[in-house]
Amino acid sequence: MQNKEKYKPNYWMPPTECVDWVHKDHVDTAPIWCSVDLRDGNQALIVPMDLEDKIDFFRYLCKLGFKDIEVGFPAASDTEYALCRTLIENNLIPDDVRIQVLTQSREHIIRKTFAALRGAKSAIVHLYNSTSVAQREQVFRKDKDAITQIAVDGANLMNRYAAEHPETDWYFEYSPESFTGTEPDYAAEICNAVVDIWKPTPDHKMIINLPSTVQMAMPHVYAQQVEYMSKNLHRRDSIELSVHPHNDRGTGVADAELGMLAGADRVEGTLFGNGERTGNVDIITLALNMYTHGVETNLDFSDMPDVVAHYEKYTGMKVGPRQPYGGKLVFAAFSGSHQDAIAKGMKWREDKGEDEQWTCPYLCIDPHDLNREYEADVIRINSQSGKGGVAYILEHNFGYSIPKKMREEIGYMIKGISDHQHKELRPDEIFEAFDDEYINVFDPVDITDATFKRLSGYKDDNHIAVAIDVDIDGETYHLTGDGNGRLDAVSNALRKTPYNFKYDFVTYSEHALESESDSRAAAYVAISDANGWVYWGVGIHDDIIYASVNALVSAINRMNKISHFVK
Numbered sequence: 001m002q003n004k005e006k007y008k009p010n011y012w013m014p015p016t017e018c019v020d021w022v023h024k025d026h027v028d029t030a031p032i033w034c035s036v037d038l039r040d041g042n043q044a045l046i047v048p049m050d051l052e053d054k055i056d057f058f059r060y061l062c063k064l065g066f067k068d069i070e071v072g073f074p075a076a077s078d079t080e081y082a083l084c085r086t087l088i089e090n091n092l093i094p095d096d097v098r099i100q101v102l103t104q105s106r107e108h109i110i111r112k113t114f115a116a117l118r119g120a121k122s123a124i125v126h127l128y129n130s131t132s133v134a135q136r137e138q139v140f141r142k143d144k145d146a147i148t149q150i151a152v153d154g155a156n157l158m159n160r161y162a163a164e165h166p167e168t169d170w171y172f173e174y175s176p177e178s179f180t181g182t183e184p185d186y187a188a189e190i191c192n193a194v195v196d197i198w199k200p201t202p203d204h205k206m207i208i209n210l211p212s213t214v215q216m217a218m219p220h221v222y223a224q225q226v227e228y229m230s231k232n233l234h235r236r237d238s239i240e241l242s243v244h245p246h247n248d249r250g251t252g253v254a255d256a257e258l259g260m261l262a263g264a265d266r267v268e269g270t271l272f273g274n275g276e277r278t279g280n281v282d283i284i285t286l287a288l289n290m291y292t293h294g295v296e297t298n299l300d301f302s303d304m305p306d307v308v309a310h311y312e313k314y315t316g317m318k319v320g321p322r323q324p325y326g327g328k329l330v331f332a333a334f335s336g337s338h339q340d341a342i343a344k345g346m347k348w349r350e351d352k353g354e355d356e357q358w359t360c361p362y363l364c365i366d367p368h369d370l371n372r373e374y375e376a377d378v379i380r381i382n383s384q385s386g387k388g389g390v391a392y393i394l395e396h397n398f399g400y401s402i403p404k405k406m407r408e409e410i411g412y413m414i415k416g417i418s419d420h421q422h423k424e425l426r427p428d429e430i431f432e433a434f435d436d437e438y439i440n441v442f443d444p445v446d447i448t449d450a451t452f453k454r455l456s457g458y459k460d461d462n463h464i465a466v467a468i469d470v471d472i473d474g475e476t477y478h479l480t481g482d483g484n485g486r487l488d489a490v491s492n493a494l495r496k497t498p499y500n501f502k503y504d505f506v507t508y509s510e511h512a513l514e515s516e517s518d519s520r521a522a523a524y525v526a527i528s529d530a531n532g533w534v535y536w537g538v539g540i541h542d543d544i545i546y547a548s549v550n551a552l553v554s555a556i557n558r559m560n561k562i563s564h565f566v567k
Contacts, residue, residue, distance in 0.1 A: 011217040014184040014228035021223050021261035027290055030298045032240060032266040033283060034068035035061045037315075039080070039102060041274040042072075045315055054083050055092065057314045062094055064307070065299040068124065070100040070268070074116035075109040084116040093121065098171060100124035105154025114161040117168065124207065125162075126173040127154045131190055132181030132213075148190045151176075155197040172198050173207035175244070180216045184225050188232040200238035208233060209242040209268065210259075215249040223258035230263030242266035245281040247273060252281035257289065271311050272319055272326060285324045292358075292365050301325070304370035329380075331367045334424075336386015336411070338362050339379050343392040382424045387411030394434060397427045399513045403524050406536050410434060438538040441554040445494075446471045450549055452486055464489045472497060486545055487525070487552055494556070503527040503559060506534055508551075510544055518542070525551040527559065535559040 038057060042048050049057065054071070061069050071087065072080025084101065087093050099120065103113040105127055117123045129150045130139065136147055151174065162170040174194045176187050191208050200206035210229060212222055222245070230241055243264040245255035256267050273282035284307070287297040301307055308319045308326050321329040333339045338361075345360035358366050367373065379389045379396075387407035394400040394410075402410060417433055418425050425433075449469040465482040466489040481493030487508065494501050506526035513520045521544040528534050535558045539550025 009217065011180060011221060012183045012225075013221065014224050016228070018224040018227035018231065018262070021227055021258060021263070024261045026293050026295075027257060027260045028293075028295060030287070030290060030296060031260055031264060032068060032242075033066055033287070033299060034070060034100065034242070034266060034268040035066045035270065035283065036070040036244075036268050036280065037061065037270045037274065038083070039070045039072045040268075040276070040280055041270040041315065044274060044276040044279070045317070047316060048079070049314060051079055051082055051086065053314050054079070055086060057310075058083075058087065058092070060310050060314075062097055064301070067096055068098050068100055068266075070102065070124075070126070073102040075103060075112035081112070081116050084120075088117070088120050095121065098122050098124050100126055100173070102126045102128065103154075105129050105150045105157075107157055110154065110157045110161060114165060118165065120168050122169040122171070124171040124173050125158055126175065126207075126209070127151070127158060127194075128175040128177045128209075128211075129154065130178045130213075131176040131187060132178035133183070134181055135178050144186055144189075148193055151190050151194050152197065155194045159197065171204075171206065172200075173209055173242070174198075175209040175211050177211055178213045179210045180212045180214060180222065180225070184228045185232075187225075188229055191229070192232075192234045195234045195239070200235055202237050205238050205240050207240045207242050207266065209244050209266075210264075211244040212246050212252070212255050213244075215246060215251060215255065218249075219251050219254035219258045222255045223262040226259045226264055227262035240265045242268060244268040246275065247278040247281065250278065252279070253285050253289070256281045256286055271307065272317075272323060274311075274315060274317060282324070284326060288325045288365065288370075291369075302369065302371060304372060306371070325365070325370060331363060331372055332380040333362060333389065334380050334382050334384045336384065336389060339386055339389030339392065341388075342379065343388045346392075380424060381414060381427075381430055382418045385411070385415060385418070390414045390430060393427050393430050398431050400434075400522060400538075401511050403507065403509050403526075405507065405526065405534075406524060409536060410438075413437060438536060438554060438558070440540055440550050441537060441557040442550075443557060444473045444560060445553050445556050447490070447549055447553055448476075450490065450546070452489070452545070455482060466490055466493055468493050470494065470497070472499060487548055490549055490552060501556065503529055503535075503556070508548065510548065513540070521547040523548040523551040525555045527552075527555045529559060533559075533562070535562075 038054055071083055074081040074084050093099055101113055103110050103125060113125060131147055136142055158172055176182055176190055179187055198206050210226055233239055241264050243256055243259040245252040269281035269283040271284055273279040284301055287299045288301060291297050304326050312318060319326050321327045324330060333342055341361035349356055379392045381389055390411045391402045391407045394402055414430055414433060447468050447470045451467045453465050455463045455465050462485050464486050467480045468490060470477050477497050479493040479496050481489050483489035483492045506528050508525050510521060510523040513522050520540055520542055523539045525537050526534050535555045537551045537554025537558055539547040539554060541547035541550055
């Protein structure tokens with residue numbers, strides 16, 4: 001990287017200060033959205049879409065809520081010409097949708113463009129010519145006057161051909177292509193020359209589109225250029241000021257957002273930012289950024305997996321796993337601290353109610369609003385995960401409300417499995433490990449029967465007697481005992497075996513696994529040995545009494561793995 005001397009800033013700031021946009025903190029109104037997926041996006045594909053895919057994609061874009069859809073460059077492509085004719089002749093264009101087509105400022109191209117649109121109820125004809133210093137000097141080798149004349153000639157031709165087809169409600173758009181490399185005062189001059197020819201009105205506006213054809217500067221520079229144009233265009237109240245940011249410097253979304261703050265009324269872009277080189281601005285990101293600020297976007301991305309599927313089907317492209325809002329991993333938390341904060345945020349929201357403002361840590365949007373699921377998308381478990389994430393999976397996927405004191409132990413166990421296997425663990429794999437290690441562990445101790453009765457004559461009503469049948473290493477024992485509660489009674493009976501059962505109770509909890517009246521019960525028991533080591537067991541049964549006994553037996557058997565009971 002020793003050639004930096006050949007680079008220098010190559011853009012033009014407005015001749016006057018244009019920083020009103022700085023005083024606005026967010027975009028509070030949705031722009032007019034124009035999808036250019038069928039043209040700008042399509043021309044960037046290795047294998048462009050065929051006519052059938054284009055028609056299907058057009059219908060899907062209408063379903064998402066787009067009202068302006070650029071369908072192609074009909075004079076330059078037979079497929080795009082056929083698309084225009086098919087949409088029009090088969091009445092496939094909704095009454096509230098404007099199709100848009102692109103044309104250069106050349107008579108035979110403009111003539112064929114209007115022919116492609118014959119019979120359309122409403123259409124936008126988008127005229128462009130390049131205006132940047134580099135294009136004027138290197139490509140066209142023309143001065144400003146000659147470049148302006150190209151735009152003027154095209155504008156006059158469009159007036160003429162539109163007059164020949166009064167059955168169509170014509171809308172005109174002009175783009176000074178390579179706007180970001182054009183002196184702002186000259187960009188205003190050439191746009192105004194076109195405005196003066198088309199003579200838009202507040203009731204029938206034209207579009208001035210300001211393409212960031214190649215990003216050349218930081219987003220705040222583009223914002224000042226847009227604001228300058230907004231302040232210096234003729235008939236501003238009769239113009240939809242549009243931006244068309246590309247993404248060469250990776251700031252397409254920022255360009256569009258600051259451009260809207262600076263006065264843009266309209267945005268041209270694509271789903272997931274598909275387009276040549278680094279692509280166009282991603283309309284999904286733009287719209288959902290606004291949605292997270294409480295703004296009505298007028299686009300429907302409420303089923304993001306469906307949007308991803310359609311996009312990938314039509315384009316053959318893949319949505320990256322970290323693509324904002326749409327990627328498979330954008331809501332995934334592997335970090336233990338992130339998982340813990342998200343789980344607590346979810347619980348806080350449940351307690352407060354669904355109407356509470358969304359403020360969940362680490363998640364700028366509720367995944368449910370995009371038809372994404374918490375269990376599948378948010379908490380993901382690998383060797384970097386923590387106790388909170390594992391506990392969340394076990395509770396929300398399988399119904400086990402893990403006691404707080406048990407979570408750390410389970411978390412380390414699951415992390416160890418993931419680390420050893422060098423992979424992410426699916427929820428079913430997490431539960432399988434939890435089940436094998438903790439639930440209804442009946443080897444070597446297995447209580448096969450227990451009968452309880454309450455004893456009278458004690459100060460409290462909780463003194464219980466029990467008779468149990470217990471198998472230990474293949475031998476069966478019939479034992480009795482009593483104690484202050486059922487678990488204490490069972491524990492005292494077990495101590496009468498020839499084995500050295502030495503432990504103390506630490507904690508006990510229980511809950512129903514399902515909401516139905518006949519649901520199973522889950523019980524959690526922790527015991528400690530003489531050295532203070534704690535062992536957890538989980539019991540499952542239709543009867544909560546037997547679930548608690550199973551939990552105690554499971555804890556005892558887990559303790560046996562380390563201390564090994566002997567007669």
